[in-house]
Amino acid sequence: MGIQNKFMVVFRIGDKVETLDDVIGGIVTGILGDDITIETDDGFLLDFQSDELIKMAKTDRIQVSNHEVAQVKAEKEAPKKRKQQTIKPKERNAPKMEVDLHIQQLTNSTKGMSNYEMLNLQLETAQRQLEFAIKKRIQKVVFIHGVGEGVLKEELNYLFRRYENVKYYDAEYQKYGLGATEVYIFQNT
Numbered sequence: 001m002g003i004q005n006k007f008m009v010v011f012r013i014g015d016k017v018e019t020l021d022d023v024i025g026g027i028v029t030g031i032l033g034d035d036i037t038i039e040t041d042d043g044f045l046l047d048f049q050s051d052e053l054i055k056m057a058k059t060d061r062i063q064v065s066n067h068e069v070a071q072v073k074a075e076k077e078a079p080k081k082r083k084q085q086t087i088k089p090k091e092r093n094a095p096k097m098e099v100d101l102h103i104q105q106l107t108n109s110t111k112g113m114s115n116y117e118m119l120n121l122q123l124e125t126a127q128r129q130l131e132f133a134i135k136k137r138i139q140k141v142v143f144i145h146g147v148g149e150g151v152l153k154e155e156l157n158y159l160f161r162r163y164e165n166v167k168y169y170d171a172e173y174q175k176y177g178l179g180a181t182e183v184y185i186f187q188n189t
Helices: 066-077 115-135 151-161
Strands: 002-004 010-012 016-019 025-032 035-040 045-049 053-055 096-100 140-144 166-170 180-185
Touching: 010 025, 096 115, 115 140, 115 151, 115 180, 151 166, 151 180
Parallel strands: 096 140
Antiparallel strands: 002 010, 016 025, 016 053, 025 035, 035 045, 140 180, 166 180
16 A cells, blocks of 8 residues: 655655655655655654655665656745644643753853752752642643753653652654653642
8 A cells, every 4th residue: 555645656665765854764664644654764753744755766866857856846935824733622731831951041050060960950950840740730741851961861760750640751752852751740649
């Protein structure tokens, strides 16, 4: 089973593809309507519309004609209608609280602070904000910790494991990348 976009390219599971607007490539792993899921070369699963992808030949050459390239350029230059993002009812009623734990957001100067002191300040802030969210019955909190060496992320995971009424997981990749953890707080415990 495959899907055909407006440039008459048929996508099938297993095809090697690249995005038109970004430097992302991978293998098609799923097709649902006009949505195509690819596994990137780095192992991430991402969803795209069929007209955002181009199929790569076995020799890694693009299979498009000059006419197709001209159509894509014309489409890119034409003003786009803004899609109004639809919000699911559950998401509408569940605002997310974001806590940026980058050290420059927590203090004016790190001069004279050891790595241990900076880490403790970040963890104390995270614990204080999590306690606040539990007290105020906020269901979702996103802790933005950055990628770095992963020390802060591991310490946050250790902190979150001490709470019975929370589950935590990587935050939405498309919005935060790899540098954030989302905590869901169960309210009826």
